[in-house]
Every structure is written in structure tokens, then in C-alpha cells.
Amino acid sequence: DTEVTQTPKHLVMGMTNKKSLKCEQHMGHRAMYWYKQKAKKPPELMFVYSYEKLSINESVPSRFSPECPNSSLLNLHLHALQPEDSALYLCASSTAGTQKRAKNIQYFGAGTRLSVL
Amino acid sequence: DAKTTQPPSMDCAEGRAANLPCNHSTISGNEYVYWYRQIHSQGPQYIIHGLKNNETNEMASLIITEDRKSSTLILPHATLRDTAVYYCIVRHNPQETSGSRLTFGEGTQLTVNP
Numbered sequence: 001d002t003e004v005t006q007t008p009k010h011l012v013m014g015m016t017n018k019k020s021l022k023c024e025q026h027m028g029h030r031a032m033y034w035y036k037q038k039a040k041k042p043p044e045l046m047f048v049y050s051y052e053k054l055s056i057n058e059s060v061p062s063r064f065s066p067e068c069p070n071s072s073l074l075n076l077h078l079h080a081l082q083p084e085d086s087a088l089y090l091c092a093s094s095t096a097g098t099q100k101r102a103k104n105i106q107y108f109g110a111g112t113r114l115s116v117l
Numbered sequence: 118d119a120k121t122t123q124p125p126s127m128d129c130a131e132g133r134a135a136n137l138p139c140n141h142s143t144i145s146g147n148e149y150v151y152w153y154r155q156i157h158s159q160g161p162q163y164i165i166h167g168l169k170n171n172e173t174n175e176m177a178s179l180i181i182t183e184d185r186k187s188s189t190l191i192l193p194h195a196t197l198r199d200t201a202v203y204y205c206i207v208r209h210n211p212q213e214t215s216g217s218r219l220t221f222g223e224g225t226q227l228t229v230n231p
């Protein structure tokens with residue numbers, strides 16, 4: 001099973017709302033990622049978690065707050081977003097470098113399409 | 118990670134081979150070439166990767182030139198479902214412990230025509 005599940009598939013929120021995006025995988029991967037993808041553009045890395053610790057933050061504004069409560073789950077908490085934050089948010093997972101037979105191939109979910117009004 | 122250059126778009130007839138080129142002239146010795154594709158409204162999908170030898174799997178073949186400055190992804194018998202954006206990505210040895218960064222370029226929009 002190479003499935004990464006993201007919920008919800010679609011989300012509409014106002015600029016004062018607080019919402020969360022969720023991501024789940026059961027492949028035993030210890031690295032998880034959040035990407036942001038604007039229309040007709042390639043995905044851009046936002047955060048990387050390795051062994052449940054934040055290892056990379058690509059200077060993402062604090063209105064995006066990631067959380068990795070355990071090795072299977074990754075959340076992205078959203079607060080006071082702007083309309084320009086409307087995008088497809090992609091979650092991915094991979095083996096981490098120290099895992100046996102690590103190839104670090106990233107498996108992506110289908111994404112959450114977020115609209116900020 | 119080394120920068121890659123791909124044509125913005127290509128067309129291919131259904132049933133024919135699709136050959137997608139990628140230039141990575143600044144690639145260094147420990148950097149791998151990865152290919153992903155993204156079908157409209159889906160997440161990117163891993164296709165294949167290699168270091169210096171040619172590679173083949175059930176989806177595609179990867180041909181890397183001897184000097185490693187360019188590569189070609191080959192879909193041997195393209196179908197309509199292969200219509201997607203194809204990304205060539207070069208990155209460091211995947212044994213790093215902190216999770217592996219993927220830097221996507223603009224990719225190639227492959228359209229398979231009936």
C-alpha cells in the first residue's frame with residue numbers, strides 16, 4: 001500500500017477562520033512533507049518532518065503551523081490566512097535516510113484544494 | 118541541488134514512444150536524477166530514478182548520458198492516461214537523515230493524442 005490520505009479534499013475558509021489539514025500514511029515512513037502548489041505552477045516545499053521533528057521550514061509565514069503528532073499523521077493548522085494562500089496543499093511521505101533500504105522516494109496524497117475568501 | 122531544463126510542452130501519438138528530455142549540466146557526482154509526473158488535479162507520482170546507469174521499471178525507462186549532463190525518460194507505449202506534467206528533479210544522495218528535499222522545476226506538459 002503506497003497511499004497517502006489527505007482530508008478534506010476541498011476547503012473554503014474565511015480570513016478569520018481556523019482550520020486544519022490532515023495527512024495520514026501507514027507505510028512506516030518517518031519523513032513527511034507539506035508542499036504548496038499554486039495554479040499552473042510546480043509544487044513548492046513548505047515543511048519537512050523527520051522522525052516526528054521539524055527539520056526544514058522554508059520560511060513559511062507563521063499563519064501556517066505544522067504538527068506531527070505521531071509517525072503516521074501530519075497536520076497543517078491554518079489561521080488568519082490571506083486570499084493569496086489559496087492553493088493546492090500536498091502532503092507526501094518517504095523513508096528517512098537511516099531507515100533500512102531507504103530510497104527516499106516521496107509518495108504524495110491527492111491534496112487539499114484550499115480557497116480563502 | 119542542480120538545476121534542470123525541460124521543454125515546456127510535447128505531444129505524442131497514442132501507442133508511440135514518448136521521449137522526454139532533461140538537461141542537468143551542473144549535476145554533481147552524488148546527485149541522482151528523479152522523474153515524477155502529475156496528472157491534472159492529482160498529487161505527483163514517482164516514476165523512476167537513477168544515478169549513472171540506465172534504469173527500467175514497469176512504468177518507464179531512464180537513459181542517462183555518460184557525462185550525466187542530460188537524461189531522457191522514455192514511456193514505451195504512451196496512452197491517453199499518460200497525459201501529465203513530467204518533472205525531472207536532480208538531488209543529493211538519498212541517505213540524508215533529515216528528510217529529502219524535492220525541488221520541482223516547471224516540468225514538461227506531455228499531451229498524448231488519440
